[in-house]
Amino acid sequence: MPRTEPLVARMREFGTTIFAEMTALATRTGSVNLGQGFPDTDGPPSMLDAACAAIRAGINQYPPGPGMPALRAAIARQRTERYGLDYDPDGEVLVTVGATEAVAASLLALCGPGDEVVVFEPYYDSYAASIALAGAVRRPVTLRPDVDGRFTFDPADLRAAVGPRTRALLVNTPHNPTGTVFTRDELAAIAQVCVDADVIAITDEVYEYLTFDDATHIPLATYPGMRERTVSISSAGKTFSVTGWKIGWVCAPVALRGAVQAVKQFTTFTANGALQLAVAHALDNEMPWVEGNRAALQTKRDRLAAGLRGGGFGVHLPAGTYFVQADVRPLGIDDAAGYAWALPERVGVAAIPTEVFYDDKAAGRPFVRFAFCKRDEVIDDAVRRLTSAPG
Numbered sequence: 001m002p003r004t005e006p007l008v009a010r011m012r013e014f015g016t017t018i019f020a021e022m023t024a025l026a027t028r029t030g031s032v033n034l035g036q037g038f039p040d041t042d043g044p045p046s047m048l049d050a051a052c053a054a055i056r057a058g059i060n061q062y063p064p065g066p067g068m069p070a071l072r073a074a075i076a077r078q079r080t081e082r083y084g085l086d087y088d089p090d091g092e093v094l095v096t097v098g099a100t101e102a103v104a105a106s107l108l109a110l111c112g113p114g115d116e117v118v119v120f121e122p123y124y125d126s127y128a129a130s131i132a133l134a135g136a137v138r139r140p141v142t143l144r145p146d147v148d149g150r151f152t153f154d155p156a157d158l159r160a161a162v163g164p165r166t167r168a169l170l171v172n173t174p175h176n177p178t179g180t181v182f183t184r185d186e187l188a189a190i191a192q193v194c195v196d197a198d199v200i201a202i203t204d205e206v207y208e209y210l211t212f213d214d215a216t217h218i219p220l221a222t223y224p225g226m227r228e229r230t231v232s233i234s235s236a237g238k239t240f241s242v243t244g245w246k247i248g249w250v251c252a253p254v255a256l257r258g259a260v261q262a263v264k265q266f267t268t269f270t271a272n273g274a275l276q277l278a279v280a281h282a283l284d285n286e287m288p289w290v291e292g293n294r295a296a297l298q299t300k301r302d303r304l305a306a307g308l309r310g311g312g313f314g315v316h317l318p319a320g321t322y323f324v325q326a327d328v329r330p331l332g333i334d335d336a337a338g339y340a341w342a343l344p345e346r347v348g349v350a351a352i353p354t355e356v357f358y359d360d361k362a363a364g365r366p367f368v369r370f371a372f373c374k375r376d377e378v379i380d381d382a383v384r385r386l387t388s389a390p391g
């Protein structure tokens with residue numbers, strides 16, 4: 001046994017991810033799990049059939065490192081058709097093991113010790129860990145609710161966070177966990193900062209299809225001067241309700257994509273081939289299913305929001321993703337993290353304390369994140385439990 005703590009110092013602050021911890025607590029207590037974000041129904045049947053058929057057809061050995069050609073071509077078609085962004089499937093698209101690997105490989109490839117990465121907080125937890133793995137330093141810009149309860153940033157804060165050591169800006173929109181979908185103006189401000197400071201943008205767009213009402217997702221790469229400096233990341237998990245498949249991708253100009261692949265080839269080399277073919281099929285054929293799922297999620301959002309409001313929570317209605325932020329202060333509570341940790345034992349519902357995604361803990365202190373990517377009866381059960389034992 002090593003004489004000292006075996007885990008390298010730069011990883012010690014991270015412990016076990018909140019998602020694993022909360023799902024374990026939900027299971028142990030028999031709680032309704034509105035914590036970790038995963039749907040409780042399957043994706044499009046033809047995609048599931050395509051996966052099974054591919055396995056039966058013998059697609060079971062190592063696929064090419066950059067990804068199956070059929071999937072790279074389908075991803076390139078999707079970016080062109082939806083956003084007017086053209087990427088060469090052979091040199092500018094890379095398939096990864098989920099968006100998680102895409103983010104990690106991008107940070108490891110592009111950032112070194114002492115480099116700074118500007119990131120909006122609350123941030124998805126793997127960002128902080130991947131920045132630390134690269135030996136880089138995170139510079140958070142805090143999103144706060146405006147008068148309408150929409151989480152946004154002060155452009156002056158963003159400009160102040162960027163300095164001579166800034167290497168990259170990591171942007172997630174639609175944003176987990178706040179549900180904010182950055183507007184045209186917000187994205188223009190972000191793009192301007194990237195161009196002025198000559199930094200790389202890494203964009204996490206995994207919720208690109210999950211937007212509500214009149215919100216639409218606009219990739220940062222569509223802004224002037226941005227395509228050449230942006231690593232755009234997405235994944236099949238949210239779009240097709242297959243979070244366990246871990247098929248993600250990167251679209252970026254040749255040099256950036258090549259850098260990411262240089263790392264990715266040694267982290268996993270390649271991602272599951274049969275599932276890649278099934279995702280290619282879904283990108284080409286199942287967009288009507290995606291639109292139906294999006295519309296259903298909007299109704300679920302409203303269902304959970306109404307239930308939470310009825311239970312006395314302050315509700316921040318998300319414009320995208322499948323998460324809602326609830327403010328516990330109207331319940332007479334000021335420590336939402338303590339509340340969230342006690343909730344499974346007390347009422348049988350699991351949720352995520354938003355504070356864990358902030359460096360500025362005070363900014364996140366009032367909020368709990370609930371997931372609504374669940375069957376209606378599951379949402380109703382959670383609301384019943386929450387409202388039968390408020391506060």
Ligand code: PMP
Binds near residue numbers: 124234236
């Ligand atoms: N980024 C964000 C913002 C996410 O919410 C998630 C997962 N929910 C991921 C990345 C990870 O995606 P994947 O499962 O494709 O690795």
Ligand code: GLN
Binds near residue numbers: 020
């Ligand atoms: N992205 C999912 C969420 O935010 C969880 C992913 C995970 O478990 N790592 O809930």
